[in-house]
Amino acid sequence: MDQDPxxxxxxxxxxxxxxxxxxxxxxxxxxxNSYAQNVGFGICKLGGRNGDDGKQKYFxxxxxxxxxxxxxxxxxxxxxxxxxxxxxxxxxxxIRNDGSFVITSYDSALKKKIENEKHMDFVSFNxxxxxxxxxxxxxxxxxxxxxxxxxxxxxEIRGLMFCNASLLKEEGTTLVFEVVETMLxxxxxxxxxxxxxxxxxxxxxxxxxxxxxxxxxxxxxxxVINVLIRMKVIExxxxxxxxxxxxxxxxxxxxxxxxxxxxxxxxxxxxxxxxTPLIQEVQQLGTKNDNSCSxxxxxxxxxxxxxxxxxxxxxxxxxxxxVSTSGAKAIHSPLKVRSRGHPPTKRKQSKVExxxxxxxxxxxxxxxxxxxxxxxxxxxxxxxxxxxLL
Numbered sequence: 001m002d003q004d005p006x007x008x009x010x011x012x013x014x015x016x017x018x019x020x021x022x023x024x025x026x027x028x029x030x031x032x033n034s035y036a037q038n039v040g041f042g043i044c045k046l047g048g049r050n051g052d053d054g055k056q057k058y059f060x061x062x063x064x065x066x067x068x069x070x071x072x073x074x075x076x077x078x079x080x081x082x083x084x085x086x087x088x089x090x091x092x093x094x095i096r097n098d099g100s101f102v103i104t105s106y107d108s109a110l111k112k113k114i115e116n117e118k119h120m121d122f123v124s125f126n127x128x129x130x131x132x133x134x135x136x137x138x139x140x141x142x143x144x145x146x147x148x149x150x151x152x153x154x155x156e157i158r159g160l161m162f163c164n165a166s167l168l169k170e171e172g173t174t175l176v177f178e179v180v181e182t183m184l185x186x187x188x189x190x191x192x193x194x195x196x197x198x199x200x201x202x203x204x205x206x207x208x209x210x211x212x213x214x215x216x217x218x219x220x221x222x223x224v225i226n227v228l229i230r231m232k233v234i235e236x237x238x239x240x241x242x243x244x245x246x247x248x249x250x251x252x253x254x255x256x257x258x259x260x261x262x263x264x265x266x267x268x269x270x271x272x273x274x275x276t277p278l279i280q281e282v283q284q285l286g287t288k289n290d291n292s293c294s295x296x297x298x299x300x301x302x303x304x305x306x307x308x309x310x311x312x313x314x315x316x317x318x319x320x321x322x323v324s325t326s327g328a329k330a331i332h333s334p335l336k337v338r339s340r341g342h343p344p345t346k347r348k349q350s351k352v353e354x355x356x357x358x359x360x361x362x363x364x365x366x367x368x369x370x371x372x373x374x375x376x377x378x379x380x381x382x383x384x385x386x387x388x389l390l
Contacts, residue, residue: 062090159222
């Protein structure tokens with residue numbers, strides 16, 4: 001290949017580009033695997049095409065989660081989980097007559113996915129799905145989950161009307177509940193009743209249901225929610241709210257900006273791009289043996305404590321700087337605004353003000369000096385007021 005694909009040689013992740021040339025298929029795979037590891041997905045060979053002579057002329061390498069798989073489960077409410085997410089990340093490689101391998105086209109890894117996630121995060125932050133029951137548990141998940149995941153959680157909330165929980169037995173500190181769920185047919189008619197057992201430990205609020213919905217899909221099932229409401233639990237422990245479903249979690253691969261577009265990245269993302277390949281190299285060195293692993297763990301712990309202390313000192317210095325600069329700011333008088341009611345020039349005047357105003361105007365017409373006019377006006381006003389009072 002014309003460029004070294006190793007992440008140790010550069011501080012930024014190398015992007016696939018049209019026209020990049022390699023010497024072998026293994027070299028292509030090594031380069032794309034290095035790129036995929038930095039982004040966060042696995043790769044596999046998607047397919048190829050042979051020429052008339054039987055030699056390979058074309059092949060594609062893409063994300064291991066490419067494509068979709070239709071669940072063959074009998075119960076449509078509980079489909080079997082699949083690792084396929086229909087990821088479009090891939091590169092198309094053509095083999096020339098001289099034996100070189102050239103990238104002819106590529107799809108940016110996770111670009112469309114991240115655009116959709118950012119749009120959905122914006123919608124989740126600026127809109128709230130209405131609750132069904134209004135229970136504190138439902139409101140807790142409403143504040144934590146994205147709108148799409150909260151819709152799935154509300155499906156379990158709706159299923160509570162078909163569930164009935166009863167205490168079956170006690171096993172030490174663990175309570176075993178039997179939740180009987182009424183299954184409905186296509187026409188909405190009850191078909192049969194299915195029993196589920198839920199193990200509940202009140203000390204640490206540990207829950208386990210035989211349906212395994214949380215283990216498979218990361219969402220609490222209706223049977224567990226029924227038991228929590230029966231035990232008057234108003235808040236679910238945070239370990240039952242997975243970070244991958246939260247709307248306030250910043251995903252790591254979204255910090256890598258230079259792999260999706262040509263826009264300049266900010267300081268935080270640039271530093272992220274510099275640290276990512278270095279940390280991966282250190283991680284690979286630390287996994288070689290137990291001694292290297294233990295040494296790396298201690299070093300990372302010390303580094304973490306130092307970074308926390310530096311961050312604390314930096315934030316404290318910023319606060320002191322704001323306090324010191326706030327005292328030097330000049331305080332200006334507020335801007336004049338028009339008050340309610342008539343303006344001062346149009347308000348009603350008292351009898352004394354009217355007489356003084358007329359007297360001053362007459363004095364100015366006669367051409368009397370200012371001080372003399374003022375004294376004469378005051379005397380005239382006082383005499384007229386006294387006459388009116390008498």
